[in-house]
Amino acid sequence: MPDKPYTDNDLCAEAARQHAALTEDPEFMCVGEQMADGIVESTREDGAPRNWDSVLRLNADDYEQFDVVQRQVHDLVTRAADLSKWAVNLGADGLDPISGNLNIKDSGGEDRVRIHFAFAPDMDQATRREIVDRIADAIRHHS
Template sequence: MTDQPYTQADLMAEAARQHYSLTDDAEYGCVGESIVDRGIGDTSETWGGLPRPDYEAAQAAIHDLIIHAADLSPWAVAIGADGLEPDPDALVREHAGRPSVRVHVAFAPDVLPVAREDVMRALSDALLDSL
């Protein structure tokens, strides 16, 4: 095998760039095509089963959320490269009724649930102490 003209960091940077580009310019119509047959939460309803005005409002709201989402692509790529699993719960601290800090954490698959809870509790306490 020959020496490659790129590093692991170069690969991760390019993966993050491409990951972000998939959502950076999300096509409105593609959002609709993607949700039409999908279930809504835990209900038996689908987005496409909504009355047309409600479906179009939902499509517009979803599209808006996508195009205004923060670029966490480098974080997401690094988590995958490290073999970590994002915790589904974020720590959120509010100030004046609005979120002022949001912390997302990822763990190795072998970190036990009790250890995960301990970490999240410690982070939560640290946020409370510092804000």
């Protein structure tokens, strides 16, 4: 009889299920609460990061613009692809996803395929870039 009545795969499956459930139907008000103090990434570029609250509320009573953006963020979260199993398995394998990806476009310039990469944390940046470049070259040569 095994030491435990479940496997590591069972743990990953349950973690993926819970991860997906967290994003399946986020509470609209919670999205706004989390946004208020979150930094608007594009404001980092000028060296003066600002949060959503300061960017969108021109005065203390102006919630209209904030509400519009809150709805857009909520819609993006609820329409996001369920990558829970992929994300949990990356963590279980100790791999770190990189922020970049490889996009393959059709003749009209529309994205048709997007490949995301994750690497072992000890893999150097040059090797990571070389792997992505080689995959991109192979796709270009066989398309």
